[in-house]
Amino acid sequence: MSPAPTPTLPGSPQRPPNGPEIADWVRQRIRTGRFVPGQRLVEVDIIRQTGASRSKVREALKRLEGEGLVQIEEFRGASVRSSTLDEVRQIYRARMALEGMAAHDFTLGASSALLDRLKALQDQLDASVRERAPDRFGRLNNEWHRLIVEGSGNRVIADHLQRLNVPIHRLLFESFYDEERLKTANADHQHMLGLILAGDAEGAERAMRRHIADGFETLARIESEFYS
Amino acid sequence: MSPAPTPTLPGSPQRPPNGPEIADWVRQRIRTGRFVPGQRLVEVDIIRQTGASRSKVREALKRLEGEGLVQIEEFRGASVRSSTLDEVRQIYRARMALEGMAAHDFTLGASSALLDRLKALQDQLDASVRERAPDRFGRLNNEWHRLIVEGSGNRVIADHLQRLNVPIHRLLFESFYDEERLKTANADHQHMLGLILAGDAEGAERAMRRHIADGFETLARIESEFYS
DNA sequence: GCTGACGATATTGTTGACAATTTCGTCGAT
DNA sequence: ATCGACGAAATTGTCAACAATATCGTCAGC
Structure with missing residues (x-):
């Protein structure tokens, strides 16, 4: 997992005056893969790219360290925390x-x-499967999972899941380029929807667990191929 | 929950030269109840009590905000995040x-x-029950749960549980002053130990869930009495 | 060519001063 | 006595300069 400890890239200033929140800015770039695991987050670069002041950047990085997204070493600065395959397994177990x-x-x-x-x-998910649109399926899939989580009425669980998902955000999309996996996953969703509508809470829970476990299996297969 | 938004207290400097980590210092004081929910964390006070510099304190507070322990409002500073009873319920559900x-x-x-x-x-737990030592039982109980969690080989789950537990750390001890609850809890532990030794993973999981759910029930009863 | 010491550069850590905002006490009018 | 305006004090936000450390290229010696 995260094989390339890439170097830092210089950048041109782009956000002119106001910065809504540096932490959000960095977090999103991590989620979308613009900052890859292992990459160093040099303060001056972020300053150049956001126009924020040094202390702002430093505090934002500290905050992200608290969220577990970023790793800070004394006199070596911040870098995007990278996960081993085993840690991804643990994340899926928690999910x-x-x-x-x-x-x-x-x-x-x-x-x-x-x-x-x-x-x-x-x-919509069914349609995206019929039309063989794995990218759209990935987005809708995310929405689907988020709807369940947010709709459960448990903000604490929702927050922890959101944190849990950041390191694997990109991975969540890659599985669906395998058509077989895409169909299986959608079948899982349909099955779960049936259980939910029938009020079978424990059945839905078991199904969700299996669904996520299968997701990891696929992922692990892809990753191991990638490394062989 | 967290009834008293107490004021900030002045303090005398006590940690002379080196500060291992301000965030740890604050975190522990929150856990042990020296900083109660709602209490404001004034930067100067922490500086006086720890000898740290301002930026250190600010960064530590930002970090704790990232951990979800502390709440920071613009120009109003940091305060210990307080939980409603419903949020405690959600925490127990996540646990x-x-x-x-x-x-x-x-x-x-x-x-x-x-x-x-x-x-x-x-x-040791059995002994503390026989000797009616609820305080010691509370400590050992914590160790027992931590041993299970750390021994599960899932660091991710262990980390998230540790965060989850901070806001309810003090509450975890209060239940055991009820002798009935203490005996019930210990019986749960014995039962779980049996299931674990027998290799019944799913039984152990169900038992753990029930055990924690019971813990919340007791807690909610205590709290509601407190407010009636 | 390789190794290790050395120095320049880059990066992070720390401190202090100043600005912006809130908080709180005071005082006068009703 | 109550209310609101006003201003001083307290508190937080921001910034820039300087110190400490790490990083990297260079070069002498073997």
């Missing part, structure tokens, strides 16, 4: 636990409005 | 998910050395 619980609670407590949104999302 | 998973994985993967330590800990 199984938390998203399973979220699916359980969603089933018991979701309003009909939420259920409608979920059904609508499922229709 | 059920994660510690349940940890118990599962512990059962499957624990070395015999770890099992021995767990059995020894159980003996």
Whole structure:
């Protein structure tokens, strides 16, 4: 995982006056893969790119360290924390636990409005499968999972899951370029939707766990091929 | 929950030259209840008490904000984040998910050395119950849970649980002053130990979940009495 | 060619001063 | 006595300069 400890790149100033929040700016770049794991986050570069002052950048990096996204070493500065394959396994295990619980609670407590949104999302997912659009499927898939989690009424679980997902954000999309995996995943979703509508909370939880475990299996297969 | 938004207290300088880590210093004071929820964390006070410089303190507070322990408002500074009873409920729900998973994985993967330590800990817990020592039971109980979590081989889950537990750290001890609860909790532990030794991972997971759910029930009862 | 010492550069750590904002006490009008 | 305006004090936000450390290229010696 994260094979390339890439060097820092210089950049041109682009955000002119105001900076809504440096931490958000960095976080998003990590999520979208513009900052890759292992990459050093040199303060001056971020200053050049955001126009923020030094102390702002430093505090933002400290904050991100608190979130577990960034690693700071004395006199060596900040870098994007990289995960080993084993850590990704652990993350998926934690996701199984938390998203399973979220699916359980969603089933018991979701309003009909939420259920409608979920059904609508499922229709869109089905369409993206028919049209063989893995990229769109990936986005909708994210929305689907987030809807379950946010709709479970447990903000604490939602927050921890969001943190958990950042290091694997990019990976979540890559699996779906395998058509077989895409179909299987969508079938899982349809099955879960049925269980949720039927009010089978424990069934939905088990299904969610299996679904996530399968996701990791696929991922691990892809990664191991990548390294062989 | 967290009824008293206490004022800030002045203090005398006590840590003379070196500060191992301001964030740790604050975190521990929050855990042990010396800083209570809602309390403002005035930079100058922390400076006086730790001897650290301003930027150090500010960065530490930013870091703790990232950890979710502290809340920072523009021009109003940092304060210990306080939890509503509903948020505590959500925390317990997350604990059920994660510690349940940890118990599962512990059962499957624990070395015999770890099992021995767990059995020894159980003996001490039994003794503290016989001797009606709720305070000691609380400490040993913490160790017991931590042993399961750390022994599960999942650092990610362990980290998230540690964060999860900070806001409820003090509450974890209060339940055991009820003798009935203490006995019930210890019986749970004995039962779980049996399941673990028998290799029944899913049984251990279910038992852990129930155990934690019961813990919240007791807590909620205590808190609601406190407010009636 | 390789190794290790040395120095220039780059990067991070630390400190202090100043600006912006809130907080709190004071005082006068009603 | 209550309310609101006003101003001083307290607190936080921001910035720039300087110190400490690491990084990297250079070069002498073998």
